Amino acid sequence: MHELRIVGVRVELPTNQPIVLLKEVDGDRFLPIWIGAVEATAIAYEQQGITPARPLTHDLMRDVLVALGADLQMIEINDIKDAVYFADLVFDGDVRVSARPSDAIALALRTGTPVRCTEEVLDESGITMSEDDDDEVEKFRAFLDNVTPEDFAE
Secondary structure (H helix, E strand, O other): OEEEEEEEEEEEOOOOEEEEEEEEOOOOEEEEEEOOHHHHHHHHHHHHOOOOOOOOHHHHHHHHHHHHOOOEEEEEEEEEEOOEEEEEEEEHHHEEEEEOHHHHHHHHHHHOOOEEEOHHHHHHHOEEOOOOOHHHHHHHHHHHHHOOHHHHOO
8 A cells, every 4th residue: 555645636638627646655656536626626725725615525524524533544545447546435443435536535635634545556547757857747747738537548
């Protein structure tokens, strides 16, 4: 299992489809996941420290977990089928709740919960690149501007 950090939300051009970009903490693979606009907004708001006038769904989920005393241990991105990613919210006692990765990531940001990914998913969909190499980062940005979900389907 590999821990990932949330790099941020990007937009694929020309379709304007949001992508959440994750990166291995102890590696150089990136994991792009196509997400919905609502989830992209929820992730971006939290990363930018924007507090909406009323709680978003993910804020509500966090508040319910706190009120119930539930301890969210980690988010686990654990499968990909037909270019669709799957994740679990993992609680104490290995209690698992299936979730869309975008919702799980938005919740992880609000709770400080680590995001982890299986080796199999990273092997299938991870993109290797060094963040330190400016040319490579620019190439990656160009890649994000032109990549489509079908590029990750087998």
